[in-house]
Amino acid sequence: MSYNISFHQQSAFHQTPVIPFERDFNEEAFSMWIGENWSLSIWCAAVYLLVIYSGRCYMVKRPKFDIRPALVLWNTILAIFSIFGAARTVPEAIFAVRHHGWDFSVCDSSYTGLWTCLFALSKVYELGDTLFIVLRKQRLIFLHWYHHVTVLIYCWYSYSERIGPGRWFMVVNYSIHACMYSYYAMKALQIKLPRFIPFTITTMQIIQVRGWPLFILGGGEAGGHFRNDFFYLEPFL
Numbered sequence: 001m002s003y004n005i006s007f008h009q010q011s012a013f014h015q016t017p018v019i020p021f022e023r024d025f026n027e028e029a030f031s032m033w034i035g036e037n038w039s040l041s042i043w044c045a046a047v048y049l050l051v052i053y054s055g056r057c058y059m060v061k062r063p064k065f066d067i068r069p070a071l072v073l074w075n076t077i078l079a080i081f082s083i084f085g086a087a088r089t090v091p092e093a094i095f096a097v098r099h100h101g102w103d104f105s106v107c108d109s110s111y112t113g114l115w116t117c118l119f120a121l122s123k124v125y126e127l128g129d130t131l132f133i134v135l136r137k138q139r140l141i142f143l144h145w146y147h148h149v150t151v152l153i154y155c156w157y158s159y160s161e162r163i164g165p166g167r168w169f170m171v172v173n174y175s176i177h178a179c180m181y182s183y184y185a186m187k188a189l190q191i192k193l194p195r196f197i198p199f200t201i202t203t204m205q206i207i208q209v210r211g212w213p214l215f216i217l218g219g220g221e222a223g224g225h226f227r228n229d230f231f232y233l234e235p236f237l
Helices: 020-024 027-037 040-059 068-100 102-107 114-125 128-135 142-161 166-188 196-217 220-224 229-236
Strands: none
Touching (some): 068 102, 068 166, 114 142, 128 142, 142 166, 166 196
């Protein structure tokens, strides 16, 4: 089965009003750059781990920083970005399923575009989450920094290989982060929210990491068509 449908002709981005900077973005140039330089993500991860380790050592005998305003701004930026990302990628995924079928939505890489590129780059920006934990002397668990490191490398490498399932990984991640960072921003503002909200967000995160590979592989023929064995590392992210 072949999926060679042009992104610019078939993508939902071009079935709805397109923002000028989306239309003018040179996706081909970025794809070439990240294809040649995806290994920079490994160096970024190494620097990240070094900074976090050094930061924790630095903070051992120092009082925690009161950086609530910066935390509010940080989470608000990520919340707005994720909301826009979800608003632009969810319709594309729905369009792909409605007009070309489930297998196409999983196997074809025609989803690449501005918001896919921003998604990959945002994984570098999101490393800053950990800095707030270190400077506020909060508990830093293994899964936190491990997840940041592996997702960064996974996204950059997978983008360079244009794997089909990346469409759904991106859509789900954007959507969950839109909820998660909105919650973090409100929490930093000391806005009281119902207890079920953090529980729901945590459940969504678990489903994303553990459930979506099975969800995709269960989609008929799709499991046998996409290439890139790196996809199977996703459950370990």
